[in-house]
Amino acid sequence: MINRVSILALLLGALLALPLSCSKDSGNESNSSSDDTTKTVTDENGEDHEVNISDNKKLVGDSANDILSDASYESIIFEIFYVAGFEPNQNTVANFESFLKNRLNKPEGITIELKEIESPGQDAYSVEDIAALEDAIRTEYNQDGRLAVSGIFLDGEYSENTENGSVLGIAYRNTSFVIFEETVQSFSGQAFGPSLTVLESTVLNHEFGHLMGMVNAGTPMQTEHQDTEHGRHCTDDSCLMYWTAETGEGLLNMLSGGTIPDFDSQCLADLQANGGK
Ligand SMILES: [Zn+2]
Numbered sequence: 001m002i003n004r005v006s007i008l009a010l011l012l013g014a015l016l017a018l019p020l021s022c023s024k025d026s027g028n029e030s031n032s033s034s035d036d037t038t039k040t041v042t043d044e045n046g047e048d049h050e051v052n053i054s055d056n057k058k059l060v061g062d063s064a065n066d067i068l069s070d071a072s073y074e075s076i077i078f079e080i081f082y083v084a085g086f087e088p089n090q091n092t093v094a095n096f097e098s099f100l101k102n103r104l105n106k107p108e109g110i111t112i113e114l115k116e117i118e119s120p121g122q123d124a125y126s127v128e129d130i131a132a133l134e135d136a137i138r139t140e141y142n143q144d145g146r147l148a149v150s151g152i153f154l155d156g157e158y159s160e161n162t163e164n165g166s167v168l169g170i171a172y173r174n175t176s177f178v179i180f181e182e183t184v185q186s187f188s189g190q191a192f193g194p195s196l197t198v199l200e201s202t203v204l205n206h207e208f209g210h211l212m213g214m215v216n217a218g219t220p221m222q223t224e225h226q227d228t229e230h231g232r233h234c235t236d237d238s239c240l241m242y243w244t245a246e247t248g249e250g251l252l253n254m255l256s257g258g259t260i261p262d263f264d265s266q267c268l269a270d271l272q273a274n275g276g277k
């Protein structure tokens, strides 16, 4: 118990010194110039297509309703990139798929594609580095009733980590997130600690929760449960959207039972009111 309190105090100290956020908007890109609104992508047959990318360069939470409901998009595709050696394990992908099926109204289906990328070769990455990497490698954008999401499992760590705050993932655009897989792996394998699958799944589901507009950031609250001190997080300490899920140190403390946290009833009510299941 003393241990638990002191870890929390340490984390709180770290947060006061340097606010950490696992959902961070990478600038207001809706104001970007017109030549940033289209991109040429090459399809599987080697043919080039001009696609509109402006709908995928908005702020975190802006596409919450599009993600949750079938009003504008009846299907969704995930383009998950990974550096060799840092791919999510198969159980994590399976867990993510069932998490999505339980929450999203996508009658035309949910597709997850895994794609290996070259290491960008950095020890640490800023949000700007990651957004630029996404722009270089992403090929799937919203099109014809299908919503597209990009996720990157990266080697290296977040450039703004502190001694007591190791960020595991960041949601940084309306349909984009990154997982610092090297950092996630460094927190797994500890004696009596959670498995790599539980750690990966918690971070992945949590970051996608921010894209679903949680908490009070794109998906309106039905009841008061925003932990305003910690930004877009939930006050329920057993909820997937509790703030300690954002750092390795906090997450180890949270995952005592070795199970993946889910949304609490208040978060679920918000998601369902905004078109989700
Ligand atoms: Zn978070």
Ligand SMILES: [Zn+2]
Residues within 6 Å of the ligand: 225, 234, 235, 236, 239, 240, 241, 242, 263, 264, 265, 266, 267, 268
């Ligand atoms: Zn909650």
